[in-house]
Amino acid sequence: MADRQLHDGHGxxxxxxxxSVTDRCNFRCQYCMPAEGLDWLDREExxxxxxxxxxxxxxxxxxxxxxxxxxGEPLVRKQFPDLLGMLAAVEGISDLxxxxxxxxxxxxxxxxxxxxxxxxxxxxDSLQRDRFFQMTRRDALPRVLDGLEALAAHPEVDPIKVxxxxxxxxxxxxxxxxxxxxxxxxxxVRFIEFMPLDGDRSWVPESVLAxxxxxxxxxxxxxxxxxxxxxxxxARVFRFTDGRGEIGFINPVSEPxxxxxxRIRLTxxxxxxxxxFSMSETDLREPLRSGADDAEIDGIIREAVWxxxxxHRVNEPGFQQPPRTMSAIxx
Ligand code: SAM
Ligand code: SF4
Numbered sequence: 001m002a003d004r005q006l007h008d009g010h011g012x013x014x015x016x017x018x019x020s021v022t023d024r025c026n027f028r029c030q031y032c033m034p035a036e037g038l039d040w041l042d043r044e045e046x047x048x049x050x051x052x053x054x055x056x057x058x059x060x061x062x063x064x065x066x067x068x069x070x071x072g073e074p075l076v077r078k079q080f081p082d083l084l085g086m087l088a089a090v091e092g093i094s095d096l097x098x099x100x101x102x103x104x105x106x107x108x109x110x111x112x113x114x115x116x117x118x119x120x121x122x123x124x125d126s127l128q129r130d131r132f133f134q135m136t137r138r139d140a141l142p143r144v145l146d147g148l149e150a151l152a153a154h155p156e157v158d159p160i161k162v163x164x165x166x167x168x169x170x171x172x173x174x175x176x177x178x179x180x181x182x183x184x185x186x187x188x189v190r191f192i193e194f195m196p197l198d199g200d201r202s203w204v205p206e207s208v209l210a211x212x213x214x215x216x217x218x219x220x221x222x223x224x225x226x227x228x229x230x231x232x233x234x235a236r237v238f239r240f241t242d243g244r245g246e247i248g249f250i251n252p253v254s255e256p257x258x259x260x261x262x263r264i265r266l267t268x269x270x271x272x273x274x275x276x277f278s279m280s281e282t283d284l285r286e287p288l289r290s291g292a293d294d295a296e297i298d299g300i301i302r303e304a305v306w307x308x309x310x311x312h313r314v315n316e317p318g319f320q321q322p323p324r325t326m327s328a329i330x331x
Contacts, residue, residue: 005063006301008274008308016232016263017064019052020330021083022072023268027101028137029125031165032326034199035137045269049083051288053090055266058294060092062301068097070330072268075104081111088116099123099163099331103140105147113154121161122148122187125170127177135170152186159188163250166191166209175217182245183222190235190248196314197276197326205315211236211249218247232262252276258311265330272301273329274308277322 006014023041025033047055056067067087074080088096097119098112105112105122112120124144126132132141151157164171164178171191182189191214196203215238218224224238224247234257235248251257265273270285282304287297313319322329 004061006059006305009306010308010310012260012262012308013063014262014264014305014308015063016066016068017056017059018068018070018263018265018330019056020071020266020268020328021052021069021074021080022046022077023328024076025071025073025101025327026076026103026138027073027140029101029123029165030135030137030200031167031194031198031203032331038199038325038328041269047266047268047270047285047288049079049086051270051285052083052266053086054294055270055284055288055297056087056093057090058297058301060090061294062298063092065092066095066097067093068099070099072327072330073101073103074098075100075108081108081115084112084115084117095119097121101136102144102147103138106143106150109147109150109154112151113157117157119159119161120151120157121163122151123163123165124148125164126174127181128174131170131174148187160186161248162187162189164189164191165194166211166214167194168207168209171209171214172217175214176221179218179221179247182247183240185245188237188246188248190237190250192250193253195252195276195326196319196321197324197329197331199325199327201321203321205253208253210254211251212254215249232260252312253314256311256314258309261308264305264308267324267328267330272304273324274305275312276326276329276331277312277314278309279320279322 028035098117099121102122125135129141133139178189194208223241225241227237235250237248239246271281272284273281
């Protein structure tokens with residue numbers, strides 16, 4: 001396997017693939033999508049389950065072990081658990097995970113577990129109903145919390161993480177509630193710094209609530225201590241010193257972790273992206289649909305990954321937000 005592994009030109013081994021299964025979503029989060037939505041892809045533009053599975057098998061042959069399914073909202077894709085089952089059977093994929101807004105978890109939790117999901121991240125930006133509505137433009141907090149409970153009834157899904165995008169002048173008022181949530185449930189809570197990938201293009205550096213500031217706010221409520229960071233982990237994770245729960249901080253803007261980034265992404269219409277902030281991408285759908293064999297696709301992927309960006313340039317003068325927003329990339 002050693003010489004088959006996927007590397008970029010900066011010496012990083014790539015072992016984590018995030019696949020967006022749809023660009024559509026039933027929420028309209030302020031930091032992600034405009035209120036009116038976006039121009040959705042046509043059905044025939046989107047990779048079929050068979051196409052996704054074939055690509056994932058090729059990636060797995062190159063040493064991709066961790067596969068995360070995302071979107072848009074993955075659970076709005078019809079028969080999504082069937083796709084999960086197909087991907088769970090791909091040899092070499094040892095970690096199969098999902099990122100969801102949780103709205104359809106009440107309906108789908110059992111099917112996802114039967115299909116082989118191992119880890120799930122649920123995005124919840126506020127534990128207060130009116131503020132959740134304000135941020136997602138959907139009055140859905142009770143339903144999302146019910147969905148989370150339905151998932152937590154399955155002990156085989158572990159860990160379950162709850163992710164909150166941290167935005168200045170919004171998230172400060174959530175910290176105490178999220179601490180209590182992390183301490184009283186089995187969910188790991190993590191704050192993610194707001195990145196310039198929003199549909200409204202309203203991001204400014206001042207809107208980022210830095211992870212370090214949040215960490216201090218948490219520590220002022222309950223003592224915490226940092227856990228050793230796993231290689232290529234995006235989060236700095238802390239445990240409450242009395243042993244009741246964990247809380248984490250993902251700080252891509254204030255503390256970029258590009259130097260050991262091991263991730264690449266595949267969009268719903270089959271474009272390979274080597275960085276969240278890539279300004280160019282590589283089409284895999286056209287070769288797939290015009291009869292390229294696995295070796296040819298393997299070659300196209302290796303060449304694209306070799307050119308993976310060294311780092312993002314969010315903090316540099318002249319930074320340009322990529323044309324695609326988070327929901328169209330697959331966060
Ligand atoms: N719809 C699913 C969800 O919300 O979990 C999956 C797709 S969503 C694009 C994936 C993750 O990206 C979510 O945790 C979301 O909060 C996060 N996200 C979206 N826009 C973001 C932004 N501008 N900055 C930071 N995180 C963002
Ligand atoms: Fe939809 Fe997720 Fe984007 Fe919110 S963050 S609009 S739930 S894709």
